[in-house]
Amino acid sequence: MNIDSIKNGYVIDHIKAGNAMIIYDALGLRELDCQVAIISNAKSKKTGKKDIIKIDENIDLDLDKLGFLDPEVTVNIVKNDEIIEKKKLSLPEKIINVAKCKNPRCITSIERDLDQIFILTDKEKQVYRCKYCESSLK
Amino acid sequence: MxxxxxxxxxxxxxxxxxxxxxxxxxxxxxxxxxxxxxxxxxxxxxxxxxxxxxxxxxxxxxxxxxxxxxxxxxxxxxxxxxxxxxxxxxxxxxxxxxxxxxxxxxxxxxxxxxxxxxxxxxxxxxxxHPTQTLTDLLTISREKGRLNQMTIGLCGDLKFGRTVHSLINAMSRYQGIKFVLISPDELKIPDYVKTNVLDKLGIEYCETKDIEEYLPELDVLYMTRVQKERFFNEADYIRLKDYYILNKAKLEKAKKDLTILHPLPRVNEISTDVDDDPRAKYFEQALCxxxxxxxxxxxxxxxx
CATH class of the missing domain: 3.40.50.1370 (Aspartate/ornithine carbamoyltransferase)
Incomplete structure (x- = not known):
């Protein structure tokens, strides 16, 4: 199966197999006018299979959100047909407006214009807690 | 500021x-x-x-x-x-x-x-509820003359009881503190308090449903009310509200210098026959x- 290489943009590689569409929706890639390729179940030496997303435009990519959704991905930045940078992502220390606090007693459930902020409190167990009520994000 | x-x-x-x-x-x-x-x-x-x-x-x-x-x-x-x-x-x-x-x-x-x-x-x-915790610390310090080296029993609603969470946070910073966490399964201390405070700081603690099991070991017994306003389901509240009732008979097994605290208001969790016991300090606590x-x-x- 051949998919065109991209001239300027991103290749999001090493996405956990099955996660590509989640990332596609969460990053709002559906709204883009440029070409976006989603490759599911590509062969991977490390994990057996993986997903890949190619974006043929230099968009403003939310790396914190991407790192939260799948901390194992690699983002290749392509400029003039060449990879100029490979970014290995990790869990961000803080995520803003990526997820919503599910605690009905949390102030975020009623206060207007309040960002939904979660802080990484346990890197090993990948636990995020609401900045306001400290409920964990599950 | x-x-x-x-x-x-x-x-x-x-x-x-x-x-x-x-x-x-x-x-x-x-x-x-x-x-x-x-x-x-x-x-x-x-x-x-x-x-x-x-x-x-x-x-x-x-x-x-x-x-x-x-x-x-x-x-x-x-x-x-x-x-x-x-x-x-x-x-x-x-x-x-x-x-x-x-x-x-x-x-x-x-x-x-x-x-x-x-x-x-x-x-x-x-x-x-940090000012309740400061109140508790002042009371414990005045009653015991210290804030370290003691076993503290926390009893009742340990899930929604904010006074309990804050007190654990505060007392965990002093040396030689051991907690006995006494609650029904439905009202156990939240995991985040255990992982973020007790486990993280290596604080000794045990969990039990039986108020009498560890009573003879306690230096401080902190009773709490099961709070109706924290329940979405009234049936759960009714089932759990009188789970623990501390009375004079139970206190016979306790230390002579035990300090009994309660953030108040109490409902049935401390029987009024305990009020005259010299170990009952919850009204002094309110003054503190x-x-x-x-x-x-x-x-x-x-x-x-």
Whole structure:
């Protein structure tokens, strides 16, 4: 199966197999006018299979959100047909407006214009807690 | 300007200093009576509370200051849909310091992001209640003469009981503390308190459903009420509300110098026949609440 290489943009590689569409929706890639390729179940030496997303435009990519959704991905930045940078992502220390606090007693459930902020409190167990009520994000 | 949102906002040294000032206030009440002349405390109680609000107001009045505010959200602009941020910005124009209670967890943190005056968290849902903890620490320190090397039993609603969470946070910073966590399965201490505080700091603790199992080992027994307002399902509340009842007979197995505390109000969890036992210190605890809040107001207003 051949998919065109991209001239300027991103290749999001090493996405956990099955996660590509989640990332596609969460990053709002559906709204883009440029070409976006989603490759599911590509062969991977490390994990057996993986997903890949190619974006043929230099968009403003939310790396914190991407790192939260799948901390194992690699983002290749392509400029003039060449990879100029490979970014290995990790869990961000803080995520803003990526997820919503599910605690009905949390102030975020009623206060207007309040960002939904979660802080990484346990890197090993990948636990995020609401900045306001400290409920964990599950 | 500093706010008090969580007991962890205060260092051990700051807590010790507050206790020292509170003890000095108890010993020299007249010296402190004019300290807050001309200062105003706003008590914003978005959720009803008798003793915490009155304790704050009594504290400010005894320091020579004055108080304003509301005792439930229906008598404030919140009933018109005003946000916490807006309420705080407005009240900051009329007062020098704010004590707020809110049913939503994290509300005081939202408030302090917008406030022009110091904010004291007077309780936010089942989350934090730092001034109750300061009250507890002052009482324990006065009763025991120390805040280290003791076994503390916490009994009742350990899930929603914010006083319990804050007390564990605070006491875990002292040496030689062991906790006995006594609750029914439905009201066990949340995992985040265990992982973020007890396990993280290597604090010794055990969990049990039986109040009598560890009673002879306890130096302090902290009873709590099962709070109706924290339940979405009334049937659960009715089933659990009288799970523990401490009475005189049970106390026969306890140490002679046990200190029994309760943040009050109590319902049935401590039988009234315990009130005359010299180990019952919950009314002294309520009095300590006023003195430690006086010390706190002075500190937060920067008054020596």
């Amino acid at each position: 500093k706010h008090l949102i969580d007991i962890q906002d205060l260092s051990v040294e700051e807590i010790d200093e507050l206790i020292k000032v509170a003890n000095d206030i108890i010993a020299n009440k007249e010296k402190y009576s004019p300290k807050c002349n001309g200062k105003k405390l706003a008590t914003l109680f978005f959720e009803p509370s008798t003793r915490t609000r009155l304790s704050f107001e009594a504290a400010m009045l005894e320091l020579g200051g004055s108080v304003l505010g509301f005792s439930e959200s229906s008598s404030s602009s919140v009933s018109k849909g005003e946000s916490v941020s807006d309420t705080i910005r407005v009240v900051g124009c009329y007062s020098d310091i704010i004590a707020m209670r809110h049913p939503k967890e994290g509300a005081p943190l939202v408030a302090c992001q917008r406030s022009t005056v110091p904010i004291i968290n007077a309780g936010d849902g089942g989350h934090n 609440g006023k003195y430690i809040r006086m010390a706190l107001i002075l500190k937060m207003l920067g008054i020596e």
